[in-house]
């Protein structure tokens with residue numbers, strides 16, 4: 001696959017090989033939040049082979065070392081390991097970023113299959129599945145079992161925070177079969193939130209720490225701009241195609257809505273304001289505890305539900321009298337185990353559960369497949385709305401977001417088929433193209449244009465006075481003159497300045513020469529400034545138009561979605577699944593929304609056209625004045 005290798009080649013350069021004993025693996029302590037549900041899950045499962053990637057807490061020795069690092073490990077003492085480093089260019093392209101993370105073998109896996117592995121890492125980006133018909137896969141990065149939690153954060157978590165601070169929506173998915181390390185990667189060992197950054201602390205708590213440290217730094221560095229931040233968080237779980245608010249467990253079966261202004265959102269989902277990393281962590285812990293209670297009440301393991309923790313970061317600042325407003329969402333998604341659910345023999349709730357987990361994950365797979373086909377030029381319907389997960393995270397898949405998928409795998413032979421299926425899923429996801437834009441309040445642009453017009457008007461009236469009053473106006477201007485773009489101000493004291501009666505005639509004429517030269521210099525500088533300002537205005541207008549086009553595309557996409565939904569409903573009417581009346585009511589509702597979208601578009605177009613025309617008129621006037629001056 002040369003195209004994959006091409007994309008990867010830039011990253012490749014920064015990696016080197018190093019020999020490292022496997023015994024340097026990071027020690028592991030059990031993931032606090034998982035313990036109850038995992039025990040439950042393991043207790044309810046049959047032989048280890050059936051869910052081979054799962055492991056009991058007791059699989060890890062008392063020092064917190066995992067099977068791979070313990071004395072039981074008979075793996076090669078000098079396994080080749082690959083450097084895994086952060087790279088700022090990682091996020092530059094628009095594709096979804098995909099990292100494969102291998103976890104160490106667990107002792108239960110070792111007891112069943114020994115140290116046999118189903119994968120062989122070739123480089124820091126390639127991995128080969130060694131089963132029947134060997135297959136080689138290339139990703140943005142492959143993290144072997146020696147990669148620490150801190151390193152994972154630096155490579156995957158830190159740039160996401162930077163993106164959000166820059167106004168980009170960001171999303172991180174953890175994918176993989178049960179027990180492959182999703183929760184270890186996302187949450188890890190958070191030790192009740194009391195000890196910061198224990199060695200096994202996962203990406204999410206580190207993201208919180210880094211986010212608030214960046215906010216603090218920005219506040220200090222941009223005091224003059226009066227920058228202010230507001231952070232909120234929400235935490236939800238999707239189980240059986242129903243949304244539960246983990247920060248308010250009494251809110252169940254929440255609905256996803258779509259709005260012209262808000263985009264896609266969950267109605268009545270609690271968004272809690274937080275002022276520090278600790279606050280946020282507390283919400284996370286509380287939500288995770290609620291998740292456990294919900295799981296226990298429903299007699300299920302948390303690994304059968306998807307969880308989405310969202311940080312909403314808003315900032316406001318002032319620059320040149322204009323108030324800017326930026327916002328971004330950071331979604332941290334721990335997906336349900338991707339292993340095939342055994343629905344055979346299941347009845348009632350279990351059957352429903354199995355079907356619905358399959359539904360969300362299979363829709364995710366289908367959405368990804370169709371997005372890949374779309375990026376290859378095929379025109380296909382992307383069934384975002386067919387599951388809660390894909391509907392909610394629509395923007396993260398092919399939309400306005402920078403997205404990373406961490407696909408977790410077990411290297412054990414027991415997990416061979418599930419590992420292959422994860423690698424295939426991850427490979428497809430690699431081709432998704434997103435289109436993240438900076439979320440900044442557009443009204444700011446209009447204000448900037450308005451200010452520019454004011455400045456241009458001032459410039460016009462100044463030039464008018466120059467044309468009408470000629471040198472006289474310059475003579476009388478004894479205040480300080482400033483020229484846009486010039487570093488300082490000139491104190492202009494008029495042509496006579498501080499002339500003294502004692503001055504000789506020669507010095508007088510010399511002074512006059514200087515003054516004439518100075519006026520020439522002023523005029524040249526002013527001409528340059530006018531040219532510069534005209535260019536700035538032009539640039540601004542172009543940017544405004546580009547933004548307008550983006551908004552138009554967004555609106556059209558939304559209308560398209562409404563229409564697609566309409567067609568689907570018509571099909572449902574034809575099939576007798578819904579009544580024509582229900583369809584018409586929904587149709588009316590969506591038409592009203594479309595009208596609102598179109599109206600906003602028209603208003604905005606008119607406003608932009610008005611400002612662009614005004615800019616052009618002023619530029620023409622300046623040109624005319626310059627000629628006459």
Ligand SMILES: Nc1ncnc2c1ncn2[C@@H]1O[C@H](COP(=O)(O)OP(=O)(O)OP(=O)(O)O)[C@@H](O)[C@H]1O
Pocket residue numbers: 026027028029030031034038054055056057066102103104145176177178179180181182183184185302303336337408
């Ligand atoms: N990279 C790793 N290094 C050390 N230990 C790991 C690693 N990945 C996972 N583990 C350990 O493996 C066990 C299973 O991992 P984890 O609970 O994260 O799996 P999971 O994919 O979230 O499972 P589920 O889908 O059931 O929630 C845990 O005890 C965890 O600490």
